[in-house]
Amino acid sequence: MRLFKTSLLACVAIAMFAGMNVSTVQAKTVKVTFTAEETTLTIDNKGTKYAAWTYNGTIPGPVVRARVGDTIDFTLINPKTNKNSHSIDFHAAEVNVLDEFAPVKPGHNKKFKFIPKRAGVYMYHCGAGPMAQHIARGMYGVIIIDPKGGYSKKFPKPDREYVLVQGQYFPKADDATAMILNKGWAGSLINGKMFNYDPVHDPNASMKRILVSKPGERVRIYFVNANINMPVAFHPIAGIWDRVYINGSPKNILYDIQTWGMPVASASIFDIVSPKGKTTANAIVDHTMGAALRGAITVLLNSKDADPDLGRNGNYIVR
Numbered sequence: 001m002r003l004f005k006t007s008l009l010a011c012v013a014i015a016m017f018a019g020m021n022v023s024t025v026q027a028k029t030v031k032v033t034f035t036a037e038e039t040t041l042t043i044d045n046k047g048t049k050y051a052a053w054t055y056n057g058t059i060p061g062p063v064v065r066a067r068v069g070d071t072i073d074f075t076l077i078n079p080k081t082n083k084n085s086h087s088i089d090f091h092a093a094e095v096n097v098l099d100e101f102a103p104v105k106p107g108h109n110k111k112f113k114f115i116p117k118r119a120g121v122y123m124y125h126c127g128a129g130p131m132a133q134h135i136a137r138g139m140y141g142v143i144i145i146d147p148k149g150g151y152s153k154k155f156p157k158p159d160r161e162y163v164l165v166q167g168q169y170f171p172k173a174d175d176a177t178a179m180i181l182n183k184g185w186a187g188s189l190i191n192g193k194m195f196n197y198d199p200v201h202d203p204n205a206s207m208k209r210i211l212v213s214k215p216g217e218r219v220r221i222y223f224v225n226a227n228i229n230m231p232v233a234f235h236p237i238a239g240i241w242d243r244v245y246i247n248g249s250p251k252n253i254l255y256d257i258q259t260w261g262m263p264v265a266s267a268s269i270f271d272i273v274s275p276k277g278k279t280t281a282n283a284i285v286d287h288t289m290g291a292a293l294r295g296a297i298t299v300l301l302n303s304k305d306a307d308p309d310l311g312r313n314g315n316y317i318v319r
């Protein structure tokens, strides 16, 4: 009887403790406001201009991050100075395509809320027609949904976190038909620029615009394939993915992967652990040669002098 009482007390104590845990990670409301901007951006290291369409003026748009159970309170502003309707399609949202994701005319706004229920990394993009053109011109980005339970042995806290989004560059921004037919694509954009982080293959690139880590660190890459028609063969040259979390979910772990195929509109987490005690470099590529050699190469330098801020405290995207 005494044993029963003790274990009952223990159960109550555990339940109380569990209750405390829940209250310490309270769901919150994450306010997100995107303004559709039809603007001009530079899409390579030599200054080539492009008539881009964006969320908040950048390719990709802002990184949105929340936890399972949080409320995303979203507003899309389409200024009346724009010529086109725009919309939002969050792959992390389970809603009504005819309502939340409907196109918004210039001069109008759209507001809705959703509660993400599944941990992962997800693409978002504009779905207004022609969708191929709205995506190709730059209206895409990343939303990260962290698991409710946070980090664990199966989902360790990384030392650095980077977002890489790959897109296709179609120089004829007005030719939506060519985009749909995959004709005339001239390059691969990584976070909005060809060879954005590759001073090895592009003499106009800067040695300062690369990804960095210190030897032995776990680097987590949130990768999104925002191409129009091309899958990606994602590979870290001179390295091996320690883990791939398919769709970014801690439930979907693969170990020891050289190349992972990413269909259009997919997103996953890729962990790489740099060797300890020495300086090394990786070239993270789309191993599809037509994409790699037209822009989809990213240098990751592992050295003890690595900038302490890059890939930390929300600096996911090297701009």
Ligand SMILES: [Cu+2]
Binding pocket: 053, 085, 086, 087, 126, 127, 128, 134, 139
């Ligand atoms: Cu759009």
